[in-house]
Amino acid sequence: MDIKFKQLAITLLPSGGLYIHNSQTLVLADFHLGKGVLLQDSGVPLIGQVDQKTVTKLVNDLTFFSPKTCVICGDLIHAKSKHMPQQLAWFVDQLRQFDCEFVLTMGNHDANDYVNDLSIFTCVESFNVGGVVCVHEPRGDVPYIAGHIHPGVTIKKGRLKKTYKAFMVGDCGIVCPSYGETAGLFCSQDKSNDYYYIKNGVLVRHD
Numbered sequence: 001m002d003i004k005f006k007q008l009a010i011t012l013l014p015s016g017g018l019y020i021h022n023s024q025t026l027v028l029a030d031f032h033l034g035k036g037v038l039l040q041d042s043g044v045p046l047i048g049q050v051d052q053k054t055v056t057k058l059v060n061d062l063t064f065f066s067p068k069t070c071v072i073c074g075d076l077i078h079a080k081s082k083h084m085p086q087q088l089a090w091f092v093d094q095l096r097q098f099d100c101e102f103v104l105t106m107g108n109h110d111a112n113d114y115v116n117d118l119s120i121f122t123c124v125e126s127f128n129v130g131g132v133v134c135v136h137e138p139r140g141d142v143p144y145i146a147g148h149i150h151p152g153v154t155i156k157k158g159r160l161k162k163t164y165k166a167f168m169v170g171d172c173g174i175v176c177p178s179y180g181e182t183a184g185l186f187c188s189q190d191k192s193n194d195y196y197y198i199k200n201g202v203l204v205r206h207d
Contacts (some may be wrong), residue, residue, distance in 0.1 A: 006129070008022050016028060029072045029175075037050065057179070068097075071105065072105070074110060095135060131143065140172065150177065166185075166198065167197075
């Protein structure tokens with residue numbers, strides 16, 4: 001789904017990320033890496049890598065676009081855990097193959113304890129792309145691309161209701177859906193914004 005925002009040519013992606021063509025920048029938010037490994041803290045054994053599906057999405061986006069920069073707008077990490085350093089080492093190792101600048105704009109879930117484990121990332125509060133600020137939480141003072149809210153929409157058909165992750169696009173900013181496969185969504189819509197929801201791998205504008 002192609003849109004224009006503040007003179008930027010942007011493609012909204014069914015993965016939940018977006019690509020800014022002007023600067024060759026891939027942007028996503030709310031990865032929530034390691035949500036599943038918290039179970040290990042209680043002694044629950046995990047079979048397989050719980051974040052594999054999310055990381056595969058990112059690898060696919062990076063492979064397809066070959067961006068110069070990849071920005072994660074906060075909440076890369078889900079929560080503190082004694083198993084998080086191991087999870088981050090695995091995650092970083094998946095990305096070393098890409099000739100790309102990786103940037104994390106720190107979110108409320110991102111703990112400074114793990115910054116040293118994110119060796120290939122530059123960790124900042126905000127990152128400017130063509131006059132638009134990439135940041136975790138939406139702002140009111142500048143055009144922005146953000147996350148934090150986990151926007152979604154509810155589609156009703158008769159008695160049936162389904163919820164879908166969605167991009168929220170307004171005059172002031174774009175809020176990305178949660179990129180993480182294990183992260184949820186919040187279906188409370190502001191009619192002043194446009195919503196583009198992800199259904200079966202396709203972006204659909206919500207009327």
